[in-house]
Amino acid sequence: MAASLLYVTNCLRLSPFRAVSKLRSVSVLGVHTTARHMQASQEDFEKAQNDLKTLKKDPGNEVKLKLYAFFKQATQGACNVPKPGMLDFVNKAKWDAWNSLKDLPKEKARQSYIELVSSLISAELPVKDPTSTSANKKYETLEVFSQDNITKIFLNRPEKKNAITLQMYEEIGLALDEAAKDDSVITVLTGHGDYYCSGNDLNNFTNIPPEGKEKMASDSALILESFVGKFIDFPKPLIAVVNGPAVGISVTILGLFDVVYATDRATFHTPFSQLGQSPEGCSSYTFPRIMGLSKASEVLLFNKKLTAHEACQLGLVTEVFPDSTFQKEVWERLNSYSSLPKNSLAFSKQLTRAPEKEKLHAVNREECERLKERWLSEECMNAIISFFQKRVKL
Template sequence: MAASLFLARRSLRLPFPRIVRTSKWCGVPALGVHTTAGRMNTNQQDFEKSQNDLKILKKDPGNDIKLKLYALFKQATQGSCNTPKPGMLDFVNKAKWDAWNSLGSLSKDEARKSYVELVNNLVSSEAPLKDSASLSTREQYDTLQVVSEDNITKIFLNRPEKKNAITLQMYEEIGLALDEAAKDDSVITVLTGYGDYFCSGNDLNNFTSIPPEGKEKMARDSAVILQAFVRKFIDFPKPLIAVINGPAVGISVTILGLFDLVYATDRATFHTPFSQLGQSPEGCSSYTFPRIMGLSKAVEVLLFNKLLTAHEACKLGLVTEVFTDGTFQKEVWERLRAFGELPKNSLAFSKQLIRETEKEKLHAVNVQECERLRERWLSEECMNAIIRFFQKKAKL
């Protein structure tokens, strides 16, 4: 979405169960161990353990991950897709068939290995929620999971069933979480998401009704909220790291230029479709993106709605490093724990030296962007673009 509070994207909903609870969902029959080699036996045991681990996940992994798990399970147990393609109107079974068929001739061993890695990835992402003497979970948030562990403050966007679309409450809670993290004893702060998306942009329910004072007040209040939100990232005093666990849209992309490091899974994408919605950039991206990726590439992304893959974003400098999805969580958190052992004050002072000279400029850009967006939200061009956008969506 075009990074405004005025607009949000609907998330795609497939009629899958909300959370993995039974082996029936992932197509897990009673499996026997038909192996002769010790190595294969160990792999089969890991495979069966992963099936059990999947049943106790606390968070819905999202439809994309569910489809991938289904496909890998079928490939691991039956081999390449060997069933007729369902009809076009059988949406659920067609989605499952497409996922399985997309694996092509992947061997059973490789499928089993990928299945185990993916489940381990999901389990690892929930590891911070386990009880630990060194772990502190902050319970005052409804839309976030905020955890302090290993000298790291971890802020998880926690609406996976809505692809972590940002509500007004979420904007407020992210700001409060950053304020707390700035003052606590942590060495670094990390922002990431639960589920198959990092963040799908703004939640459409933010502005389902216009206040009695009219759309002018809505636009003005939205600009104030957005400006205050972006200011938190500009002024954050510690190393701030984004862990992009899936696709990112709108404001969740534009603020990345204000982070110190950005790590991404290779299935992440980055999209800022401002122009097609009659809007303009925010999150200081009109300043940071040209500096990071060069003017012509920034224009392609911010003006002409180019969607970037993780590797493209890394090549352009928006992403620091890309990791294979199957081992993403394990590798990233191992690295971040090592960062948490570094001297706290040294990191903070070094960041200040690097960032301080640009702060005044960033604040000025933030003000200018929000004022421009306020004007855009009230324009006939923007309203027509929004109407066309949702009319097109309704036809799909």
């Protein structure tokens, strides 16, 4: 029992903010209550604890909070410990999850725990794709392939609105490095699903290393600087196909693309000050040059969300297409671009970009240094706490 509880507790420590956002989701499952079933459930309860250790994937904090709550209720009964302080995110989330079960009998909590573990194990049963190849396994968060002289990079976490994880940062950088060297004429970045990209996955900011938050902030700044640098230095025409809403870093780097096509249902949002942060992706330099200082200030300082047509009028987006014909029209156009002479396009791009490259790298470094300071600030922490409290509606 202790080993299973430790597993859940350690998992919850990975993502306190996400845990807070899910703490209201704990539900009580219906169970049978005969004495015979209760006795069998105790045996299954011990087996479920061992089965839980075999999970290969993180089930997410909503589920981990349920597991924690059911386990505590099954072994100790109703919550009987003091409520942690507001800033103790992890323990407060766990306490709320356990306390929400109220007077649920131990045997019912035990059975709910068993059923939940069973559903998790069943969900991980392998489903083999006979068409998959080892080449496709290079990327776990992207789909990358070359076709008709186009290297296509698809953000491939549609269930998470293509939110960018640390692994995704690394894989996008690798895909750009390879696209820069392959035989393709142009490179396209787009997303699978309804979203283009919802910005950073919030788990990026909650996995604090043993060295402390200073180390996390420093490492994150280096990752971001390297990531943005890939776009600054990319040698071929780089085109964004914005298939849905875009948030944060996925918006700010658009100023580094050569062409941006968007569906008319796309939106563009950079809520930096709302979270006590500051611009990145060279947007502090590119946005004022593209849309003018006052409009850039509305977007970067005051969190103004742009429609696709507004973004096009301001120059951030090249052209907007009706959603019903977006994919057809855009790819037809891109296929025509891919038939143009490869070297001519590359050399022409480099001539237009070369005068600003040094400036862009300097801006990128300065933005990352400022963000590192922001991430460590009390103002940023308070803004994030406020943001999550509004979402959870405590």
